[in-house]
Amino acid sequence: xxxxxxxxxxxxxxxxxxxxxxxxxxxxxxxxxxxxxxxxxxxxxxxxxxxxxxxxxxxxxxxxxxxxxxxxxxxxxxxxxxxxxxxxxxxxxxxxxxxxxxxxxxxxxxxxxxxxxxxxxxxxxxxxxxxxxxxxxxxxxxxxxxxxxxxxxxxxxxxxxxxxxxxxxxxxxxxxxxxxxxxxxxxxxxxxxxxxxxxxxxx
Amino acid sequence: xxxxxxxxxxxxxxxxxxxxxxxxxxxxxxxxxxxxxxxxxxxxxxxxxxxxxxxxxxxxxxxxxxxxxxxxxxxxxxxxxxxxxxxxxxxxxxxxxxxxxxxxxxxxxxxxxxxxxxxxxxxxxxxxxxxxxxxxxxxxxxxxxxxxxxxxxxxxxxxxxxxxxxxxxxxxxxxxxxxxxxxxxxxxxxxxxxxxxxxxxxx
Numbered sequence: 001x002x003x004x005x006x007x008x009x010x011x012x013x014x015x016x017x018x019x020x021x022x023x024x025x026x027x028x029x030x031x032x033x034x035x036x037x038x039x040x041x042x043x044x045x046x047x048x049x050x051x052x053x054x055x056x057x058x059x060x061x062x063x064x065x066x067x068x069x070x071x072x073x074x075x076x077x078x079x080x081x082x083x084x085x086x087x088x089x090x091x092x093x094x095x096x097x098x099x100x101x102x103x104x105x106x107x108x109x110x111x112x113x114x115x116x117x118x119x120x121x122x123x124x125x126x127x128x129x130x131x132x133x134x135x136x137x138x139x140x141x142x143x144x145x146x147x148x149x150x151x152x153x154x155x156x157x158x159x160x161x162x163x164x165x166x167x168x169x170x171x172x173x174x175x176x177x178x179x180x181x182x183x184x185x186x187x188x189x190x191x192x193x194x195x196x197x198x199x200x201x202x203x
Numbered sequence: 204x205x206x207x208x209x210x211x212x213x214x215x216x217x218x219x220x221x222x223x224x225x226x227x228x229x230x231x232x233x234x235x236x237x238x239x240x241x242x243x244x245x246x247x248x249x250x251x252x253x254x255x256x257x258x259x260x261x262x263x264x265x266x267x268x269x270x271x272x273x274x275x276x277x278x279x280x281x282x283x284x285x286x287x288x289x290x291x292x293x294x295x296x297x298x299x300x301x302x303x304x305x306x307x308x309x310x311x312x313x314x315x316x317x318x319x320x321x322x323x324x325x326x327x328x329x330x331x332x333x334x335x336x337x338x339x340x341x342x343x344x345x346x347x348x349x350x351x352x353x354x355x356x357x358x359x360x361x362x363x364x365x366x367x368x369x370x371x372x373x374x375x376x377x378x379x380x381x382x383x384x385x386x387x388x389x390x391x392x393x394x395x396x397x398x399x400x401x402x403x404x405x406x
Contacts, residue, residue: 113377156383160371160391167370168363180359188363196367198405199398 011049013039015059019108022060027111030057057115058127064108065130072097072137087145088197094137095165095193099186102169113170138162146200161196168192214252216242218262222311225263230314233260260318261330267311268333275300275340290348291400297340298368298396302389305372316373341365348404364399371395 001009017038021030032053036043050056075097102109122128138158142149149157172185180188204212220241224233235256239246253259278300305312320326341361346352352360375388383391 156387156391157394159383160375160395163371163374164367164395165370166374167368168366171366171369172363180362184359188359191360192363192367192399195399195402196395197398198402199400200402202401202405 007049010039010041010045014046014049014056015063018056019060019063022057022111023105023108026107027057027114054115057111058123060108061112061115062127062130064105064112065134067105068098068101069134069137071101072134082144084145084197084201087141088194088201090141091138091145091161091197092190092193094141095169095189096186098165099169099172099189102173103182106173135159135162142200145197157200161193164196165189165193210252213242213244213248217249217252217259218266221259222263222266225260225314226308226311229310230260230317257318257320260314261326263311264315264318265330265333267308267315268337270308270311271301271304272337272340274304275337285347287348287400287404290344291397291404293344294341294348294364294400295393295396297344298372298392299389301368302372302375302392305376306385309376338362338365345403348400360403364396367399368392368396 017035075093135158172180220238338361375383
């Protein structure tokens with residue numbers, strides 16, 4: 001194994017170790033020292049592979065986004081039919097899949113939103129591209145629901161619908177704030193997306 | 204000044220000092236040592252007045268809720284008329300006031316959601332009561348929009364509408380995630396609340 005291969009192997013071992021910490025204990029428990037110990041390298045060696053821990057967290061968050069995409073792609077069988085009701089059904093199914101994902105992977109899901117880059121830097125392009133790709137799952141039924149929207153406006157509205165759904169899921173799952181019983185929460189997610197969908201179809 | 208009065212004076216000085224730190228630097232910078240120094244007492248003396256820093260943060264968060272209530276009470280002049288459009292206008296005005304408050308007081312607003320009690324304890328009743336009181340501002344136009352709702356269901360839906368609005372405001376103001384220009388963000392808040400309102404009125 002040459003140096004480049006060793007480096008690549010270490011890189012993957014570090015992402016795996018960080019993924020375990022984030023999904024089992026949460027982002028706040030991620031410490032370089034523990035990671036070095038987990039993969040059996042010196043502390044400084046981590047920084048030969050990643051400029052800082054942020055780079056490592058972004059890789060784990062990318063895996064979370066990809067895992068989430070696999071979940072919604074599975075929930076993506078269309079209802080059949082091109083009317084507004086079918087588009088609303090599809091939007092609702094996406095929102096319910098988001099809730100299910102957040103419940104199934106609470107800590108790695110939270111890490112997507114907790115993580116802040118040093119110096120208020122924006123995430124790198126490869127990460128933003130994955131986010132944009134995910135919004136397309138919302139844009140597709142939205143284009144059937146509101147065919148009059150221009151692409152820019154549809155993109156913006158898809159983000160807003162995501163944000164609204166995220167708010168209901170996030171506060172609804174938060175035991176300290178507005179925690180709701182699981183069945184009630186899913187009912188509220190469905191209700192709010194259906195109401196938005198009907199309001200948009202009518203407007 | 205007797206012991207009880209001194210204690211009460213110290214209590215208020217500590218809340219004032221914590222409020223300054225939270226609103227100027229953010230919740231993560233709140234340290235007992237700095238507070239003791241700011242009010243000129245020994246570190247241990249804080250814990251004669253508050254069981255822990257959580258109690259102090261709750262007092263600051265209560266002040267934030269009261270400040271927010273003053274803002275929305277001012278935005279509360281009714282549009283006049285009892286139809287669904289007026290109710291939607293009133294709900295939209297509340298959501299826009301929420302966005303304006305979050306922008307005007309970003310750090311103390313974030314503290315409302317960042318703060319976690321030790322041992323996953325639920326907030327005390329006096330704090331929860333203030334939250335419930337605030338939801339009534341949403342319930343009032345909602346009762347005009349959806350007169351068919353039972354009280355329990357209306358209360359639940361008011362929380363859900365708040366959570367959806369919070370999601371759009373929170374992610375829209377988050378520079379790391381989905382940050383939007385101010386005018387666009389306000390437009391999206393209005394749009395999502397209007398769509399929800401129309402969907403609810405129609406359903």
